[in-house]
Amino acid sequence: MGTALLYDEEMTKYKLLWVDPACKIEVPERLIVSYEALVRSGLSDRCISIPAREASDSEILLVHSELYLEAVKKTPYMTLEDLKEFTLQFGDVYFHPNIYHCAKLASGSALQLVDSVMTGKVRNGIALVRPPGHHSMHGAANGFCVFNNVAIAARYAKQKYGVKRVLIVDWDIHHGQGVQYCFEDDPSVLYFSWHRYEHQNFWPNLRESDYDSVGKESGAGFNINVPWNNVGMENSDYLSVFCHVLLPVAYEFCPDLVLVCAGFDSAIGDPEGEMCATPDIFAHLTHLLMNLAGGKLCAVLEGGYNLTSLAQSVCQTVQTLLGDPLPQLANLRGPCKSAIESLQCARSAHRRYWSFLKHAADPPMTDISTKHVKSAMEEEEKTEMAEEERCTEGKVWPEPPERLCPPVCSASVLPDDVACPDGLKRLSSSKDLEPLLVSKLKNRFRTAAVDGDGVTTFSRLYTLIEKLVVNEIRNGLVLVPDVAAAMMCVVQDLTSDLVKRVLVVCVGKEKELDYITTDGKVLVVQISSEDSEEQRSKYYIPVCLKKGCSDTSGFIQAVLGLLLPLGYEYNPDLVLLVRMPGSGVVDSMWQQLIGLLQGFAKGHTLVLMQVNEKACMGSTASALLGHPAPPLQDLQTPFPEDGDALERLRERLQADWKMLQTTS
Ligand SMILES: CC(O)(O)NCCCCNCCCN
Numbered sequence: 233m234g235t236a237l238l239y240d241e242e243m244t245k246y247k248l249l250w251v252d253p254a255c256k257i258e259v260p261e262r263l264i265v266s267y268e269a270l271v272r273s274g275l276s277d278r279c280i281s282i283p284a285r286e287a288s289d290s291e292i293l294l295v296h297s298e299l300y301l302e303a304v305k306k307t308p309y310m311t312l313e314d315l316k317e318f319t320l321q322f323g324d325v326y327f328h329p330n331i332y333h334c335a336k337l338a339s340g341s342a343l344q345l346v347d348s349v350m351t352g353k354v355r356n357g358i359a360l361v362r363p364p365g366h367h368s369m370h371g372a373a374n375g376f377c378v379f380n381n382v383a384i385a386a387r388y389a390k391q392k393y394g395v396k397r398v399l400i401v402d403w404d405i406h407h408g409q410g411v412q413y414c415f416e417d418d419p420s421v422l423y424f425s426w427h428r429y430e431h432q433n434f435w436p437n438l439r440e441s442d443y444d445s446v447g448k449e450s451g452a453g454f455n456i457n458v459p460w461n462n463v464g465m466e467n468s469d470y471l472s473v474f475c476h477v478l479l480p481v482a483y484e485f486c487p488d489l490v491l492v493c494a495g496f497d498s499a500i501g502d503p504e505g506e507m508c509a510t511p512d513i514f515a516h517l518t519h520l521l522m523n524l525a526g527g528k529l530c531a532v533l534e535g536g537y538n539l540t541s542l543a544q545s546v547c548q549t550v551q552t553l554l555g556d557p558l559p560q561l562a563n564l565r566g567p568c569k570s571a572i573e574s575l576q577c578a579r580s581a582h583r584r585y586w587s588f589l590k591h592a593a594d595p596p597m598t599d600i601s602t603k604h605v606k607s608a609m610e611e612e613e614k615t616e617m618a619e620e621e622r623c624t625e626g627k628v629w630p631e632p633p634e635r636l637c638p639p640v641c642s643a644s645v646l647p648d649d650v651a652c653p654d655g656l657k658r659l660s661s662s663k664d665l666e667p668l669l670v671s672k673l674k675n676r677f678r679t680a681a682v683d684g685d686g687v688t689t690f691s692r693l694y695t696l697i698e699k700l701v702v703n704e705i706r707n708g709l710v711l712v713p714d715v716a717a718a719m720m721c722v723v724q725d726l727t728s729d730l731v732k733r734v735l736v737v738c739v740g741k742e743k744e745l746d747y748i749t750t751d752g753k754v755l756v757v758q759i760s761s762e763d764s765e766e767q768r769s770k771y772y773i774p775v776c777l778k779k780g781c782s783d784t785s786g787f788i789q790a791v792l793g794l795l796l797p798l799g800y801e802y803n804p805d806l807v808l809l810v811r812m813p814g815s816g817v818v819d820s821m822w823q824q825l826i827g828l829l830q831g832f833a834k835g836h837t838l839v840l841m842q843v844n845e846k847a848c849m850g851s852t853a854s855a856l857l858g859h860p861a862p863p864l865q866d867l868q869t870p871f872p873e874d875g876d877a878l879e880r881l882r883e884r885l886q887a888d889w890k891m892l893q894t895t896s
């Protein structure tokens with residue numbers, strides 16, 4: 233299934249007609265450069281173009297009052313003076329004779345997108361719209377927004393398709409207070425927003441934008457605010473919040489639909505955000521949401537005022553929606569102190585509502601909420617981040633790297649008598665192994681594992697790896713007689729200098745994992761039921777699940793809160809996913825793991841499985857081909873020991889691995 237793209241140039245046909253410094257950044261060019269970048273890059277041709285439409289009155293009334301709608305209806309007939317007058321009653325927004333029409337098209341586009349996804353016409357999609365929506369409220373326009381496009385879409389999805397749970401992720405750099413007000417008492421809509429806050433000193437300066445606004449009444453726990461109290465936040469800060477706050481809750485919430493308030497003013501260069509995250513971060517933020525709700529994801533444009541980073545960020549988002557390989561994110565050095573404080577506050581505020589956050593630490597000593605007056609230390613810290621360090625318009629950043637699709641997506645190396653799963657390309661060619669390597673293989677394993685066809689298997693395995701690292705093939709599945717032996721070979725014989733780092737993810741109880749480099753060329757994360765003895769090195773991290781890999785709750789927690797942050801920091805060139813026989817990992821979890829691991833190494837994942845486990849080749853192939861993983865249904869409360877052990881493991885490792893930090 234494809235990716236929908238909604239765009240109508242009519243929505244470029246309104247603009248600010250008078251002088252207002254607060255509104256001058258919201259210009260038609262925002263939409264034009266975004267769409268043109270998609271056209272120029274060839275991405276628009278790969279999308280399924282869906283026409284915009286006007287939202288009807290009843291659809292707009294899902295969120296807004298009749299009084300407000302009737303008032304806005306009058307604006308097309310207003311004189312310039314009337315428009316100015318009318319605008320004065322709202323904050324940081326402007327009206328125009330054509331903005332009502334455009335606002336209906338913006339909301340209608342979001343609804344068209346929901347229809348396309350919910351009817352299965354497409355898997356996911358993006359609506360390039362203006363005016364944006366997330367600040368507008370029941371009876372008021374605000375922050376360049378007239379109708380709350382995403383809030384209307386959420387209500388529409390529930391009403392028309394009986395969607396039970398909607399996740400709204402708002403990565404715009406402003407707090408979508410309009411969305412928060414809409415759903416704060418509604419447990420069927422989980423609203424997550426991060427936003428520049430600076431202890432309530434940043435627009436819209438609301439006390440209720442802080443982390444302690446967790447929702448009300450039955451909606452308590454279903455509103456998550458992560459305030460950024462400093463500017464200059466980077467990729468590490470964003471990924472940490474996804475791994476340690478949003479994703480655990482999102483997986484536990486198990487939404488039927490994901491809506492994204494896709495504002496790109498959180499990207500580097502934006503005059504509003506003054507952040508430093510690069511456009512390719514949105515490739516990963518999108519990817520990390522794409523295995524929720526069976527891949528049903530609707531992104532709706534909100535803000536984004538630097539025309540360069542906006543266009544790049546939109547392209548990064550669309551390319552991921554289309555399933556292209558992800559760019560590697562280099563040198564993630566962990567969240568900054570301020571981000572850790574915000575992270576810790578949000579986690580502790582929600583630990584009573586979400587079992588996946590149950591073991592979150594207490595809030596930091598330095599209470600960062602607005603009550604807290606800026607201390608001399610903070611003032612000093614702010615001057616530390618001198619003007620020039622801050623990310624302003626003048627900031628430059630590298631073009632996002634090209635994300636080339638390999639000619640072959642998924643290859644397989646299988647015994648001749650095993651049928652190749654649909655969609656996979658069987659690799660039969662293999663270069664002859666040097667005799668030296670053959671003899672090494674033979675005398676390393678006296679077992680039959682490396683008899684005649686065993687050598688063939690290994691030579692094909694090495695061939696496959698070579699094709700992965702030169703991006704001829706994206707990922708692969710290999711069936712071997714003995715996975716432990718095969719893993720040793722791959723890890724030890726990886727001579728290719730194209731592979732500087734290999735992330736080995738071992739699922740299931742270990743046999744002998746005696747081969748662990750300490751030079752950092754290999755990072756092994758082992759998830760099993762074995763009560764691991766003391767962790768052997770920075771590069772061998774055993775995660776113990778009391779009830780073993782069949783405990784999906786514990787497993788997904790370990791993946792989100794440990795494996796993902798580690799993987800991002802380690803930044804491997806190859807991922808080796810080893811399924812030990814008898815691991816008991818649940819199929820949907822296995823597919824989720826493969827899906828999430830695609831975020832590393834440009835998707836170069838090599839799955840090693842034992843021949844006698846060929847029954848799960850189909851689901852492995854499906855995940856390797858990029859099909860969304862099935863949702864993890866009715867997750868049990870994680871085993872307390874496991875949750876607690878994971879927290880302690882993170883605390884122990886965070887000295888070596890900065891991305892594991894969740895406490896200041
Ligand atoms: C959709 C959105 O979230 O990007 N709207 C942002 C509104 C910002 C209002 N304040 C502007 C002050 C100018 N420096």
Ligand SMILES: [Zn+2]
Nearest residue numbers: 404405406535
């Ligand atoms: Zn914004």
